[in-house]
Amino acid sequence: KIQARTAIRGCYITFEGNPFLVPPEESLMIEEDGLIVMEAGRITHCRPYADLAPTLDSTIPVTHYPNSIISAGFIDTHVHYPQMPAIASWGQQLLPWLEEYIFPTEARFNDSAYAEAIASAFLDELLRNGTTTAAVYCTVHAQSVDAFFRQSEKRGTRMIAGKVLMDRNAPDNLRDTAKSGYDDSTALIQRWHNNGRQLYAITPRFAITSTPEQLEMAGDLLARHPDVFMQTHLAENMDEIKTVSSLFPETTSYLDVYAQAGLVGARSIFGHGIYLQETDFQHCHHAGCTLAHCPTSNLFLGSGLFRLFDATQPNRPVHVGLGTDIGAGTTLSMLGTMGEAYKVSLMAGGERLQAIQAFWLATAGAAQALKLDEKIGRIAPGMEADLCVMDPAATPILAQRTAHCQTVQDTLFPLIVLGDDRCIKATWVNGQPVYVRP
Ligand code: GUN
Ligand code: ZN
Incomplete structure (x- = not known):
């Protein structure tokens, strides 16, 4: 049985490659119903909920975030x-x-x-x-x-x-x-x-x-x-x-x-x-x-x-x-900043920024740039447990736009164009919830 302090359940996204070097959809890992286990400020396990839940000590509190997308902070x-x-x-x-x-x-x-x-x-x-x-x-x-x-x-x-x-x-x-x-x-x-x-x-x-x-x-x-x-x-x-x-x-x-x-x-x-x-x-x-x-x-x-x-x-x-x-x-808001980076990419000519690339720049890409990629920027065992939980239906206009998105990947673009602080349902730092949206 895994001994750990706390865990969160929900859909999470993280990177396994650089979407500026490989096709973006191949760089992103989406776990539709995942469990992220944290201990002493670090992620110890993250896997599909169905795989991991049976091995988890029943005394560990699990915070469930349905209808959300969890990312590295x-x-x-x-x-x-x-x-x-x-x-x-x-x-x-x-x-x-x-x-x-x-x-x-x-x-x-x-x-x-x-x-x-x-x-x-x-x-x-x-x-x-x-x-x-x-x-x-x-x-x-x-x-x-x-x-x-x-x-x-x-x-x-x-x-x-x-x-x-x-x-x-x-x-x-x-x-x-x-x-x-x-x-x-x-x-x-x-x-x-x-x-x-x-x-x-x-x-x-x-x-x-x-x-x-x-x-x-x-x-x-x-x-x-x-x-x-x-x-x-x-x-x-x-x-x-x-x-x-x-x-x-x-x-x-x-x-x-x-x-x-x-x-x-x-x-x-x-x-x-x-x-x-x-x-x-x-x-x-x-x-x-x-x-x-x-x-x-x-x-x-x-x-x-x-x-x-x-x-x-x-x-x-x-x-x-x-x-x-x-x-x-x-x-x-980094969501708002990603949305503006998309617009600037159009104005500057050449390639157009994709939502997956924008999320990379705001998480794993920045961590790699700063030589902190062994510590932050991804959801993986050993990484520091800094996470943000996003609500893709935070506002009426987002809710109507994302309601008919077929996949998690499809919700990412409206999320950066229409999203801001209202989309952040919770923020975890060092394995602790430090912000919960009222
Ligand atoms: N260049 C030098 N100082 C500053 C600053 O404070 N803000 C910005 N945007 N540019 C600078
Ligand atoms: Zn500056």
């Missing part, structure tokens, strides 16, 4: 928690938007109590949207990182986060120095990286707000801590790109600015990457880094259209994840 590869209060700010593209709205918003995070309150509200919102892991920018203030990780630790979530580095082209109260940024980041790595489920990301904001010296020191830090992440922004907006090329005349491309500083590695996550050349994609492929595609943000700021299928070309695939990029993004 979503992974948001690019988001700014301190920008939640500035979401939906009108009328500007990237650089003036940062100056007018974002810098004043981030300046408040020198106050630990305020930072902790926003971090708490933000994490609750992630869980309400079925997101269980995110790569998160804090602010320039070290206390904004402590506040975030304390709140993540409290919920048992696996989060990646870091202190923003910026030592130029920002207001006085938001600048560090190359030295203080390095020292603060070192202390935060020691305090939080691999502390429970928390992971650190060295976080130079972008090339405009860091001196070459600061980028260089960030590269040194990454070399000293090769298992930490690095996150920054790349080639998001045309005015940004012009400014970068005038600030770094000695470089061949925007990506090259980061490469020269030693910041382009397998655990590097670049937000956006809208305006990249073929040579940049090749560089990313060889480095094994990740591009975080943030469709709602790119539309909201009028930044441009990410060329997903150029990035993922099978002869030199670049890892891609999806990001909500709050506060430039307009939702924390």
Whole structure:
């Protein structure tokens, strides 16, 4: 008899291949009536209910989710928690938007109590949207990182986060120095990286707000801590790109600015990457880094259209994840973000994103991109038990649209086009229910 703490029963989906490299329907595993057994925060067994139920100790509580689709928890590869209060700010593209709205918003995070309150509200919102892991920018203030990780630790979530580095082209109260940024980041790595489920990301904001010296020191830090992440922004907006090329005349491309500083590695996550050349994609492929595609943000700021299928070309695939990029993004829902990624794929021309591919980008694909695929992103024995339970009939319009879907696979597309936080029936983290829809 299996000894375990808890189990859930229902239809679940998970990946056994990459739908950008094999036919999508071959990559997805659908278990129509499954049982997922969890113990000590991990999945121990997952099989058809009929196979597994007879072997299960009758004292183990089983939570049944009929008429649902259970997935690995979503992974948001690019988001700014301190920008939640500035979401939906009108009328500007990237650089003036940062100056007018974002810098004043981030300046408040020198106050630990305020930072902790926003971090708490933000994490609750992630869980309400079925997101269980995110790569998160804090602010320039070290206390904004402590506040975030304390709140993540409290919920048992696996989060990646870091202190923003910026030592130029920002207001006085938001600048560090190359030295203080390095020292603060070192202390935060020691305090939080691999502390429970928390992971650190060295976080130079972008090339405009860091001196070459600061980028260089960030590269040194990454070399000293090769298992930490690095996150920054790349080639998001045309005015940004012009400014970068005038600030770094000695470089061949925007990506090259980061490469020269030693910041382009397998655990590097670049937000956006809208305006990249073929040579940049090749560089990313060889480095094994990740591009975080943030469709709602790119539309909201009028930044441009990410060329997903150029990035993922099978002869030199670049890892891609999806990001909500709050506060430039307009939702924390990964379902909504998948739906917008579909629309952007149409606008960008070429191949059209399929629903199965979108779910891969939000789960197993992101986990593989982040080198966390032995821990998260799939429903399989040994994986950490982070799950989201979706309701494909959450709203009247979804209910009528999915009522006549013949298969689970057929419900996935309406779910990403029409779905949002209302579709998340429950979220499990570390083998525990942390959110239940009222
Ligand atoms: N580039 C530099 N900083 C930011 C930011 O906060 N948001 C977005 N979308 N792009 C950036
Ligand atoms: Zn961003």
